[in-house]
Amino acid sequence: MSSRRVVLNFPPHLIDQPITYHLIRDYDLKVNILRARITPNEWGQMVVDINGNGENLERGLAYLAETGVVVQPLDREVRWLEDRCIQCSACVAHCPTQALTVDRATMAVAFHRDRCIACELCLNVCAYQAMEMSF
Ligand code: SF4
Ligand code: SF4
Known part of the structure; x- marks a missing residue:
């Protein structure tokens, strides 16, 4: 396959x-x-x-x-810089593919790279530059 x-x-x-x-x-x-x-x-x-x-x-x-x-x-890749992320979850609602999720019990944000389509929407939302485009 x-x-x-x-x-x-x-x-x-x-x-x-x-x-x-x-x-x-x-x-x-x-x-x-x-x-x-x-x-x-x-x-x-x-x-x-x-x-x-x-x-x-x-x-x-x-x-x-x-x-x-x-x-x-699709050769661009978005990376989540976990050490910069303050877990504010502002990006989660903007992600069209649920590549960014938040656990409602713990409020922990997670990045699921396999779901990311590199649309860049989260890059504009994150005020902490925790989402980064790499080429
Ligand atoms: S907007 Fe940025 S700081 Fe907030 S949860 Fe998303 S990646 Fe982390
Ligand atoms: S680049 Fe788009 S698909 Fe990937 S995590 Fe950010 S908002 Fe979601």
């Missing part, structure tokens, strides 16, 4: 096409949409996790390229 976390950029003429459906049906891939921004007549963007057999994954990515979808690796 192989996995790829990528950004799919859709030209305007493709945003109403069933591209992810083809990835699932024709290439037997699992497509987990982490974030999507689609506006009529503009370029659309989706952050996805694509999982499946390695060969199918490569064929699926080739299909995307042939179709005109621009695929970019």
Whole structure:
């Protein structure tokens, strides 16, 4: 099983096409949409996790390229600097993927790196620079 976390950029003429459906049906891939921004007549963007057999994954990515979808690796990473974090939980409500959570019993904040899509929303919220982008 192989996995790829990528950004799919859709030209305007493709945003109403069933591209992810083809990835699932024709290439037997699992497509987990982490974030999507689609506006009529503009370029659309989706952050996805694509999982499946390695060969199918490569064929699926080739299909995307042939179709005109621009695929970019999600190569940015957000890090939680725990020693700077004062556990104020201000960032938690802004995180769209629950990569930042708070335990309501202990009020302890936790960062779940595997859920983070590097959207950067928490970077603007945290007044203590406890969230950092690395490239
Ligand atoms: S906003 Fe910053 S200091 Fe507050 S919990 Fe989040 S990471 Fe920690
Ligand atoms: S960058 Fe911050 S707000 Fe965005 S998904 Fe990652 S932890 Fe959540």
